[in-house]
Amino acid sequence: MDRSKALAALSALAHETRLDLIRLLTPQGDEGMAAGQIAETLGLAAPRLSFHLSALEQAGLLRSRKVARNVFYSVDPSGIGQTISYVLNDCCRDHPEVLAACTHKVLASDQGALAVSGTEKT
Amino acid sequence: MDRSKALAALSALAHETRLDLIRLLTPQGDEGMAAGQIAETLGLAAPRLSFHLSALEQAGLLRSRKVARNVFYSVDPSGIGQTISYVLNDCCRDHPEVLAACTHKVLASDQGALAVSGTEKT
């Protein structure tokens, strides 16, 4: 992932409504959810939802497919994963302390660092 | 880390100059770098640099300390780590595919998933 794609993805993530969308859609897996149902679930006006969905899709964090008159949106796991990897690996250059600070089920393997799990640090 | 802090941190990361700052400062460790030297290295006007440094500090991604007339800035590894953790754990709810897509030296330990290393996916 290159710099400008990573920046687009980070900008896309940096908004409350769009974070809500990711959170809602992630558990739905590949099937995703129709725009109308998303709008109803989150209580969003249609144009507003459309605006944010397309921002996320543009950034490579969401995929869409048409089914009859509905458009189903689902997360693109590799888009999110590559964005995280960009920050950690490319931008923070795999700095051990940064990797170590990714507590709770994510951990550094570089240099044989061990798992850090449990609740987050303060 | 709560939602609003994570949002502030993501917004802070979503800017080219600030990503440059993180990348420059990470290898410097706790000692960090004086504002003037940062400005010279990146070729930034002083007020502009100050604006971005304080945005990053405000978001908990940078720390500062005064030494004589200089102000040294250094990254806060736990700030970055907690932000990443928020996206992966809280927002993506530890979705296996998202965790798996964090290739290249970051990997999921949940459910005993194995390391994924090497070059990034496309």
Added chain:
DNA sequence: TCAACTATTCAAGAAACCTTGAAATGACCA
């Protein structure tokens, strides 16, 4: 074909963000 339904596009206004030069603050040294 027509009506109903789903979703997107458009346009306008409000709000937030970024950059810049000028001014101000605070620390050090002669």
Added chain:
DNA sequence: TGGTCATTTCAAGGTTTCTTGAATAGTTGA
């Protein structure tokens, strides 16, 4: 005390982003 240096604050401007209602496009079924 006065001058210089390092950094921040201020104010103005331009740009981008977000929200909203109105209009549009495409699909389905009677």
